[in-house]
Amino acid sequence: MIHVDPSMTDEEFLRLFEKGIHAQWGTDAIDWGLVETIPDAKKEALGHLITPVYLGEQTAMLGVSSVLPMILTGGHPEPALYLASMGLDEARHFRNLNHLYRVLGVEPLASRRLPEMWRYHARLLQKHDPVQWVFGILISDLFAKTFYGGFADRFPDSVVGRLSRRTLQDEARHQAFSDRYLNRMLPTMDPDAKHELLVLRDDLFRIMERLGERLRGSMEVLDWSPEEFLTELWDDTEKWVRRLGLVSATEV
Ligand SMILES: [Fe+2]
Ligand SMILES: [Fe+2]
Known part of the structure; x- marks a missing residue:
């Protein structure tokens, strides 16, 4: 239920909200030049590999706008405030x-060539519970982080690297939000509900494995492999799963 004049005492979320406001930036904050240093074959491969992230940014906008009303009407205005700033971040990532794509002069993959992205999207949209949503958003943020990190390493001096590094700063804030929110909520959940989160993780990873196979050729052009990508993402996800106490270190 929404209160007209809530007390807003949860300083952790309020601080994160302030950070989210002060860290806003626009398309003009990026130097879009120097794409000519990227060979055409690599541009083409980038066009393919950015596709899941591109759709992912739109999925993130949907995720934020689905979970925000659940959290606000659940009587938690502070995390809802933060989510409003996160929605603007995801909208900016999508816009950028x-x-x-226009600056690189390449096209994303046709959606029929990446059916897994729609499966991933559909799996997240099944969820009607805010904790499931935030956990799904966390995994999606880690997925985006692994891609942007790989782009930043491979194209450090071009617009691709600059944009990736800047976007990663936003994604770090999103992870801080998920961390705080999940840490508050998980102790209130029963073991079955916690297990559901691991089922969601496993379903999303199964989808990502198939997605990796489809992107193998383009990854190879950038000296990358689906195995390398998925190992990094899995290790990162497991760190979070352990940190959140979803499984103990010995179970993983
Ligand atoms: Fe994003
Ligand atoms: Fe994000």
Whole structure:
């Protein structure tokens, strides 16, 4: 239920909200030049590999706008405030990738060539519970982080690297939000509900394995492999799963 004049005492979320406001930036904050240093074959491969992230940014916008009303009407205005700033971040990421495709002069993969992305999207949308949502958003943020980190390493001096590094700063804040929110909520959940989160993780990873196979050729052009990508993402996810106490270190 929404209160007209809530007391807003949860300082952790309020601080994160302030950070989210002060860290806003626009498309003009990026130097979009120097794409000519990227060979055409690599541009083409980038066009393919950015596709799941591009759709992922839109999924993130949907995720934020689905979970925000659940949290606000659940009587938690502080995390809802933060989510409003996160929605703007995800909208900016979507807008920037839209612009990047024009700057690179390449196309994303046709959606029929990446059916897994729609499966991933559909799996997340099944969820009607805010904790499931935030956990799904966390995994999606880690997925985006692994891609942007790989782009930043491979194209450090071009617009791709600059944009990736800047976007990663936003994604770090999103992870801080998930961390705080899940740490508050998990102790209130029963073991079955916690187990459901691990089922969601496993379903999403199964989808990502198939997605990796489809992207193998483009990854190879950038000296990358689905195995390398998925190992990094799995290790990162497991760190979070252990940190949140979803499984003990010995179970993993
Ligand atoms: Fe994003
Ligand atoms: Fe994000």
